[in-house]
Amino acid sequence: DVKVTQSSRYLVKRTGEKVFLECVQDMDHENMFWYRQDPGLGLRLIYFSYDVKMKEKGDIPEGYSVSREKKERFSLILESASTNQTSMYLCASRTNSYEQYFGPGTRLTVT
Amino acid sequence: LAKTTQPISMDSYEGQEVNITCSHNNIATNDYITWYQQFPSQGPRFIIQGYKTKVTNEVASLFIPADRKSSTLSLPRVSLSDTAVYYCLVGDLGAGSYQLTFGKGTKLSVIP
Numbered sequence: 001d002v003k004v005t006q007s008s009r010y011l012v013k014r015t016g017e018k019v020f021l022e023c024v025q026d027m028d029h030e031n032m033f034w035y036r037q038d039p040g041l042g043l044r045l046i047y048f049s050y051d052v053k054m055k056e057k058g059d060i061p062e063g064y065s066v067s068r069e070k071k072e073r074f075s076l077i078l079e080s081a082s083t084n085q086t087s088m089y090l091c092a093s094r095t096n097s098y099e100q101y102f103g104p105g106t107r108l109t110v111t
Numbered sequence: 112l113a114k115t116t117q118p119i120s121m122d123s124y125e126g127q128e129v130n131i132t133c134s135h136n137n138i139a140t141n142d143y144i145t146w147y148q149q150f151p152s153q154g155p156r157f158i159i160q161g162y163k164t165k166v167t168n169e170v171a172s173l174f175i176p177a178d179r180k181s182s183t184l185s186l187p188r189v190s191l192s193d194t195a196v197y198y199c200l201v202g203d204l205g206a207g208s209y210q211l212t213f214g215k216g217t218k219l220s221v222i223p
Contacts, residue, residue: 102154
């Protein structure tokens with residue numbers, strides 16, 4: 001079974017803090033994704049990586065950066081957290097086929 | 112990116128067949144159609160994927176007309192455990208492509 005794990009299920013941070021969200025997959029997938037999910041807005045793609053050290057902006061990259069130093073790990077970074085970044089963050093991975101595998105999500109609250 | 116439009120919500124009784132239609136008028140030649148299911152507090156889970164005509168697996172069927180401007184997810188004989196949000200995605204699955212856009216989803220409520 002493919003497994004995608006995220007470092008925390010729940011996280012509370014203060015405005016202005018630097019926040020790291022970690023995602024690890026165990027199936028040697030080339031592609032990894034970071035989404036945020038908000039009520040009424042569905043899932044929106046933040047960043048995408050198709051290989052180590054490679055990244056592409058998604059639909060809403062502002063205020064975020066990413067890092068992919070190893071194939072299995074994809075990190076989302078909030079350089080200076082703001083209250084409007086309070087959300088559910090979902091990581092996913094896939095091979096060059098159709099099925100994305102999602103992690104359980106991290107619910108981030110910025111106060 | 113092909114934009115998708117789905118109903119916001121649907122209700123169904125247990126045991127009925129449910130059809131959820133997704134509109135994607137500007138679908139491109141290389142785009143595939145994929146459906147995901149999401150339960151509360153979980154990440155989405157793949158259900159089915161197709162390019163044209165009809166695809167069936169153990170949990171659902173996907174109907175795609177010849178013009179591919181819409182698709183219909185069919186869930187046979189739903190149960191309470193099928194209560195979830197269903198997302199239609201349209202995009203290119205090629206190497207290095209991230210062209211998979213989630214819409215807002217359809218919240219299906221199954222009533223006893």
